[in-house]
Amino acid sequence: GDRDGNPFVTHEVMLDAAQRHSATALDYYLSETNLLSARLSLSSRLVDISPELAAFAEYSPDKAASREDEPYRRALIGIYARLVATSEHLGHRVQHLRAISKEVQPYTSAQEFIAELDIVIHSLQRHGALYLARGRMRELRRAAEVFGFHLAPLDMRQHSGVHEQVVGELLAKAGLAGYAQQDESARRSTLLAALQAGKLLSPELDDFSPSARSELQLMRTAAEIHRRFGTAALPNYIISKTDAVSDLLEVALMLQQSGLLAGDTLHLNIIPLFETIDDLRGGGAIMDELFALPYYRELLRSRGNTQEVMLGYSDSNKDGGYLTANWELYKAELELVRVFEKHGIELRLFHGRGGTVGRGGGPSFQAILAQPPGSVNGQIRITEQGEVISSKYSDPEIGRRNLEILVAATMEATLLHPHGDDSVMPEFHRIMEAMSRDAIAAYRRLVYETPGFTDFFFAATPIREISELNIGSRPASRKATDRIEDLRAIPWVFSWGLNRTLLPGWFGFGSAAKQFIEREGQAGLKQLQAMNKHWAFFRGLLSNMDMVLS
Numbered sequence: 001g002d003r004d005g006n007p008f009v010t011h012e013v014m015l016d017a018a019q020r021h022s023a024t025a026l027d028y029y030l031s032e033t034n035l036l037s038a039r040l041s042l043s044s045r046l047v048d049i050s051p052e053l054a055a056f057a058e059y060s061p062d063k064a065a066s067r068e069d070e071p072y073r074r075a076l077i078g079i080y081a082r083l084v085a086t087s088e089h090l091g092h093r094v095q096h097l098r099a100i101s102k103e104v105q106p107y108t109s110a111q112e113f114i115a116e117l118d119i120v121i122h123s124l125q126r127h128g129a130l131y132l133a134r135g136r137m138r139e140l141r142r143a144a145e146v147f148g149f150h151l152a153p154l155d156m157r158q159h160s161g162v163h164e165q166v167v168g169e170l171l172a173k174a175g176l177a178g179y180a181q182q183d184e185s186a187r188r189s190t191l192l193a194a195l196q197a198g199k200l201l202s203p204e205l206d207d208f209s210p211s212a213r214s215e216l217q218l219m220r221t222a223a224e225i226h227r228r229f230g231t232a233a234l235p236n237y238i239i240s241k242t243d244a245v246s247d248l249l250e251v252a253l254m255l256q257q258s259g260l261l262a263g264d265t266l267h268l269n270i271i272p273l274f275e276t277i278d279d280l281r282g283g284g285a286i287m288d289e290l291f292a293l294p295y296y297r298e299l300l301r302s303r304g305n306t307q308e309v310m311l312g313y314s315d316s317n318k319d320g321g322y323l324t325a326n327w328e329l330y331k332a333e334l335e336l337v338r339v340f341e342k343h344g345i346e347l348r349l350f351h352g353r354g355g356t357v358g359r360g361g362g363p364s365f366q367a368i369l370a371q372p373p374g375s376v377n378g379q380i381r382i383t384e385q386g387e388v389i390s391s392k393y394s395d396p397e398i399g400r401r402n403l404e405i406l407v408a409a410t411m412e413a414t415l416l417h418p419h420g421d422d423s424v425m426p427e428f429h430r431i432m433e434a435m436s437r438d439a440i441a442a443y444r445r446l447v448y449e450t451p452g453f454t455d456f457f458f459a460a461t462p463i464r465e466i467s468e469l470n471i472g473s474r475p476a477s478r479k480a481t482d483r484i485e486d487l488r489a490i491p492w493v494f495s496w497g498l499n500r501t502l503l504p505g506w507f508g509f510g511s512a513a514k515q516f517i518e519r520e521g522q523a524g525l526k527q528l529q530a531m532n533k534h535w536a537f538f539r540g541l542l543s544n545m546d547m548v549l550s
Contacts, residue, residue, distance in 0.1 A: 022228075040120075061104055082107055082113075155235075159241055162215060167191070168180050222260060252270060281332070311329055314354055322439075352383050379410070
């Protein structure tokens with residue numbers, strides 16, 4: 001679903017991904033149900049069963065005389081038959097593990113499947129077969145709760161500039177040309193008028209440019225995924241490079257054209273992604289203006305009055321260096337907490353962190369505890385990328401431990417950090433603001449203003465070789481140039497990691513600390529030591545930098 005810079009993610013690819021996810025989940029349910037139907041051979045002449053199970057077994061398509069007194073087996077064969085029908089209905093190829101009746105109806109949802117499992121589980125509990133009820137049966141039910149018929153949710157993502165082009169063409173078809181030339185205020189008015197009218201602007205896709213046609217077809221495919229696999233299969237739409245309210249309204253209009261927004265009911269979350277230093281600084285104001293729109297507030301009510309916001313760690317680091325990027329992210333979270341509390345909307349933050357410190361990586365437990373007060377309210381989203389996936393989750397026990405760490409940190413941050421604006425530490429914030437100014441000046445002076453630095457970077461790192469490897473989802477640069485400004489953040493960090501300089505994980509911090517101590521003397525050093533002792537955020541910065549430099 002992530003199409004930002006990757007033209008190979010087409011609507012066919014996205015549908016195939018959803019199809020494979022669903023098939024994986026249903027294949028597991030089929031194999032487990034078939035196994036349980038062989039094992040649960042309890043006879044109704046020996047054990048008591050619930051009336052619900054008796055009726056359920058009677059309804060089963062399994063009419064074999066040899067299993068007439070085996071209600072659990074008959075019930076599970078009935079569940080198996082419905083799973084087969086469901087799998088075939090969703091377009092999956094099914095390898096039949098047993099002969100089944102073709103007369104059963106597919107499940108309309110995973111909840112219906114869970115309800116039938118509950119009939120079996122409750123009957124087992126009734127006659128004291130707790131070992132059977134709490135074993136594979138309970139694990140199967142839990143899997144159905146977690147994975148449904150979709151396995152894992154897909155997130156769609158595209159750059160805001162692409163949305164602008166598509167919406168411009170949509171509006172032009174409706175006789176409203178010149179959208180790209182409008183200022184932000186005029187864009188909002190145009191988009192709100194179109195959204196509130198609720199009309200289909202152009203039902204035919206053939207009249208659009210290839211890129212716009214591709215985006216609109218993806219929206220229609222998303223609606224098809226919702227119909228086939230449920231809304232949980234594709235719950236989010238992320239907007240890269242969000243820098244205006246109109247960026248979110250443009251996506252709302254595109255969703256409306258595909259049926260994913262009907263009336264005031266929004267069928268997936270529209271998520272802004274603030275990536276650069278400037279975007280992080282303006283994120284709070286954008287959300288404040290967005291929430292002031294009555295139309296958007298109505299849409300949020302259909303999403304449980306919850307708004308998710310994604311924060312980018314890689315681009316902000318490449319833009320401003322290690323210290324400034326982390327400080328601007330911290331301030332952005334504080335401002336978002338304030339804005340959301342002002343409007344009475346629940347905030348869920350999505351942290352786009354990578355595996356390396358230069359991309360926001362580091363120990364997860366400490367990172368979550370270092371979040372600003374009020375930013376973790378019992379929920380948090382974090383990306384796990386690249387080499388981190390195999391190192392954390394390739395082994396079940398290690399994966400379970402990492403999940404426990406995330407849950408424990410989220411609970412601790414929620415319970416121990418009250419809602420607030422962190423006003424108890426204004427002096428720490430003043431110091432960080434001053435150090436951030438010095439750090440970004442030193443970083444940009446080296447990276448963007450030093451003559452010959454670009455040549456040094458391309459000579460001292462394997463960036464050219466990286467760009468030729470088939471290991472990424474997008475080109476190394478946004479444009480066909482050697483400018484560092486056009487280089488994507490991921491290969492930028494990766495290159496410094498491979499030559500062991502690891503510049504994105506430390507540069508600028510030392511200059512800032514040195515200048516602060518020169519200005520403040522020993523009192524300044526003691527202030528930094530106090531920040532390390534009493535402020536988890538600052539302590540985490542030092543700890544991660546220490547790890548990078550060791």
